Amino acid sequence: MRALVALAGLLALQTPAAAVAREFPELTPAVAARLDSVVRKTMREAGVPGVVVGLSAPGKGSYVRAFGVADKATGAAMKPGVYSRIGSVTKTFTVTALLQLVDRGKAGLDDPIGAYVEGVPNGERITLRQLAGMRSGLFNYSEDEGFFKALTGDPTRSFTPQELLAFSFKHPVLFEPGAEFSYCNTNLILLGLVVEKLGGRPLHEFVSANILKPQGLNRTVFPTDAAFPSPHPHGYTNQTASGAVEDATGWNPSWGWAAGAMISDLEDQRKWARILATGTLLTPRTQAERLKTGTTQISGTGYGLGVFNVEGWIGHNGSLPGYQTLTIYLPEYQATLVLLLNTDISYEGQEPSTVLGRAVTGVVTPDHVYQLGG
Template structure:
């Protein structure tokens, strides 16, 4: 097994080059989260969201077994359809003191933050304040090849900027002081110092530096801090009352505790209060299962954008590992008809997807990052769970190791 690495918030299959550096998200985690727990049961009364009783029973058993097998201290699943909402929790939100999992608790959502950041950019496009094909150099200075890298390339992961989490100096510094507050400029410098992966627009590879830059573009154009713009343009008007942009490692409400296997000094350690600023507009946010259900439906329906701009958002190019089944669009992955994103920060993993044809959502929250056969646990769980819930339209999550 190789060196441990920070999660890189990716949803896609990695390039061999980045695999050699990072070993892939969580692929080198040495141990699973400790202990097993009993199911806390469904939190949504008798609602099954129109799912068959057999599907609900099988899904509940699978989720309880996921926890009992030690893959995570706890898990939250929320499924919505036009017929209602089904929510199931299993295990614990905290191991000391032992606390049952609850779907109402806040959770770090990692790269699902990207869906908010890219939506803000598209809102600015809609307002005529920026253009998708504008060079990023118009808004942020010091970007290598910034006059050739467009906002569209940043959102579609085709800009060629290196992943700053692949920088060993950055990783070492992070683990030496996980409470440290990082600036966006420091994150970008860790990317730039690695050099470019490829010329802008010629390939596709996931890099958090891209979405960090888009966050800075939002601040520059709006003339306000990113968190203020986010609250004013999305969180407040759409009633996402339990979704926040944290300024440090604390939570404003009762929350799920995170347990990471990535700290080189410990097999498993409590990462609840680690600074999320290592992710900025690529992964800093906090939310709940209910808010994410509402949000991913809004995003999937294009409710915040014109139909034309939503179509632009869902465009993709046959570059890198994009194919008909899985491809990365503008801040979203489209996976066998499901639109959404996953997220990972130390100790927390999440997934939120929406299917336009079914008008259905699936949201998963897990308070562990311990790999399963070299894969992020949230990917494995969604791949296994979705055929039980929607046998005709499963989420065919690619195998990522």
Template sequence: MKLVAAFTAAALLTTAGVASAAPAGEREAVQQIIDQLTTSGGALGVQARITGLGTVRSGSAVLGSREPVPHNGTFRIGSVTKPFVSTVVLQLAGEGKVSLDEPVSRHLPGLIDDRITVRHLLQHTSGLHDYTEDLPLDPAGFPSIRFRTWDPHELVDIALRHPLGFEPGAEHSYSNTNYIVAGLLISKITGRPYQREVEQRILKPLRLKDTSLPLNSVDVPGLHAHGYLPDADGKPVDVTRLNPSWGWAAGEMISTTRDLDAFLEALLGGKLLKPAQQQELMKTTAVSPNYGLGISVLPLPCGVTLHGSDGTIPGYAAMMIGTPDKRMALSINQAANGGTPGDAGFRLLNEVFC
């Protein structure tokens, strides 16, 4: 379950704001909630970077040890890759190289249904089947693909074995296939790998030196906590090293809470996009009320509306979320028992933002 989805579900069940601790006790209150995530929320270790509070951490970096989670360790960010990709597409739109409402087939003829537009991809309203549903990502099957190298066209082909789930634009349904196609679109328009465009347009200008696009590399660079997945017998297996090519433009990236905070600050602050594209980034619709173009929208009961993204990949979960003035970047290195942040995660958002 996606972190934002878990938090949203909790928010929908809450009709009144949650009382916040006094400012002097905010760090202590946040620490208590972070500690709960590592005791009953399915996390082995947690690192959170919060505007005004710095880094708060809990739990262990390695199963069975007392080694703490690094203060600014690297980790796999899964689907938090998507806002980086959508930002590049929106930049290309601002440069007049692509239109959000033109068919993708204008640039990638014959790849997908001619009715699917660039906007449909970024907003998950294309109807394309999610190829990850067909991959063996369960504990029993994951070892068979853990170190395999995938070509993005293979991933699209998996999705195209299924018919469209609905008429393009008629519904919102999260599908990783959309961002695989978006990555291919960037490469076709620019003549360069999408990874190169992310690096040149976002990572270098913002000096996100600890963020990387690993391609087929199986290692997590720098200091990092380890992530685990149970095997078929329920025994925890260290899956920190894996080939993320099956995630590609939908979920391959590695970052830190500091870099994610800097990226979100720049993105929400309008530093990466022209005004027209910034408006498109945040735009939701009746069909997609909680998702813009690569960015989730989460209203809290206290009246604050958050924008951000989250993601999971075997061994790790990540989130960046906030407002232009206050942000939180969160990483979780998962224990073998899995689980979701649930109530503790929702209380964390209320403590930080309400």
């Protein structure tokens, strides 16, 4: 199942200044018009109903637009202030919570997961670092056929973390711990349980108390049910039992939990992009560990601890039925790009957030074009 397996990638975390040929442009009306044009063209080609775009850099201005519709049935327009399900961007919050606990001396990145959660295949050898870096070798529960049937058979049902792990653990491990890269939501469910155990409270409460409230991310929510703050767009998916396109707005995101259940909006994601990439909530040493990357099976890509970098853009993308998000930051220019889409239906084998991200960065940062796989 592709939903929520929004794979991240990076070429290198540092781009030599000498390699930069062009500066980030001022976001003038002329540049805005070019962006308007490429976004609309890409939306038409990829069949994206609606998208919110936020792009900015210090001294260069800001570009904030909403395109298309939030509801295909009524034709209601997409607006910049909507809440959206952010899918795998949730991983950046869960891993940040874990790294905060590492900074407090509660855990070490090379601790085995078996010290915290029982019954994990290879649990005595898989480390927290390997889980956060997608190198555990565990099977991805969201690719299990039984899970797909359970989710699409009743999208409103609630899953527990233990139920999600059971879908994974019935499969053999894919490889020895640390031997390869394999993007896997199972890893984040386990890290969520570690945060709960060491943090002494439910994951959503720990994230709220230690990340959201201190940083003023007041429009970011870690839901415990299908509740969806208003206003929000309707989301459209073909990740269904029949393969037909359905409205997934009310689907319960509990199946994503620590890997993908959160909700946010444009302004909070713009703040979070910078916080995440610059290590605001972590010690410099721990942030440096987070930004260390390894190669993946996708040419020219890599992954750190719950973050990616594509041509210098650091952050994460997210996907779950009906919604996609891209939250990235370019340190070279202190530039931020956020995309919120109300579909996860792929276009020519690529996620629509990737297609739109490529279009936008192709205009403003041609030396740093966001291109994830494909």
